[in-house]
Amino acid sequence: MISVQNLHKKFGAFRAVDGASLEIKTGSITGLIGPNGAGKTTLFNVIAGRLPPTSGRVKMDGRDITGLPPHELFHKGLLRTFQIAHEFGSMTVRENLMMVPENQSGETLWNTWFKRGKIADEERRIRNKADEVLEFLTISHLADQKAANISGGQKKLLELGRTMMVDAKIVFLDEVGAGVNRTLLNTIGDAIIRLNKERGYTFCVIEHDMDFIARLCGPVICIAEGKVLAQGTVEEVKNDDRVIEAYLGT
Numbered sequence: 081m082i083s084v085q086n087l088h089k090k091f092g093a094f095r096a097v098d099g100a101s102l103e104i105k106t107g108s109i110t111g112l113i114g115p116n117g118a119g120k121t122t123l124f125n126v127i128a129g130r131l132p133p134t135s136g137r138v139k140m141d142g143r144d145i146t147g148l149p150p151h152e153l154f155h156k157g158l159l160r161t162f163q164i165a166h167e168f169g170s171m172t173v174r175e176n177l178m179m180v181p182e183n184q185s186g187e188t189l190w191n192t193w194f195k196r197g198k199i200a201d202e203e204r205r206i207r208n209k210a211d212e213v214l215e216f217l218t219i220s221h222l223a224d225q226k227a228a229n230i231s232g233g234q235k236k237l238l239e240l241g242r243t244m245m246v247d248a249k250i251v252f253l254d255e256v257g258a259g260v261n262r263t264l265l266n267t268i269g270d271a272i273i274r275l276n277k278e279r280g281y282t283f284c285v286i287e288h289d290m291d292f293i294a295r296l297c298g299p300v301i302c303i304a305e306g307k308v309l310a311q312g313t314v315e316e317v318k319n320d321d322r323v324i325e326a327y328l329g330t
């Protein structure tokens with residue numbers, strides 16, 4: 081579904097991504113691993129339209145999506161979450177979810193004045209959807225809490241929830257496990273697996289926690305120095321001499 085072909089991203093003379101080619105298959109939970117500074121986040125940013133590549137192509141279902149801005153990719157169902165969650169702290173958890181869907185009728189003054197009934201219907205529909213998402217993620221009890229007051233792990237769940245407010249096809253998750261306690265990490269892992277199995281989401285996951293990768297991921301791709309070093313099952317990649325060497329070298 082996503083095909084990255086000979087991708088390069090330079091910062092000045094420095095090659096953060098240096099000719100990476102890889103595929104993320106529809107329906108997979110693909111793990112992206114590699115030592116710090118390997119170029120994983122930069123690769124994510126280029127695929128997700130946050131950084132233009134220096135050269136190379138990104139395709140989605142055979143169509144060229146190289147360099148498309150994030151909002152266009154959003155409409156194609158390609159989303160990314162961030163290592164640092166981007167919640168709006170002064171709003172409640174439910175409100176954070178409700179503001180995700182675009183083109184809500186209430187957003188223009190015209191509609192606010194003349195189509196009140198329609199707005200109320202739409203708001204009810206979005207609110208119901210938000211409540212369904214919270215239930216799916218087992219955090220209904222947090223619906224009315226200010227997002228600033230929930231834990232780091234709960235914020236990660238909220239980020240995942242935001243992808244469920246729109247019809248995401250493929251979600252790029254950047255270190256969902258960082259700084260999250262084991263219990264919440266399991267909840268996040270369960271949610272990812274269920275979204276994959278029950279709702280057909282494809283995931284690409286950057287993660288350092290190898291237990292988490294082993295539990296979730298089908299194919300695993302190891303990146304080092306901006307290049308794909310190895311790919312295969314978790315066991316294959318973990319035992320690959322080049323991968324071991326790359327990790328030991330850091």
Ligand code: ADP
Nearest residue numbers: 091094096114115116117118119120121122123
């Ligand atoms: P990873 O996610 O694998 O830890 P990154 O993609 O964050 O790696 O970074 C790869 C390399 O590119 C690092 O050496 C980093 O310092 C460098 N880098 C990342 N972003 C920039 C930038 N905006 N300007 C200059 N160098 C950058």
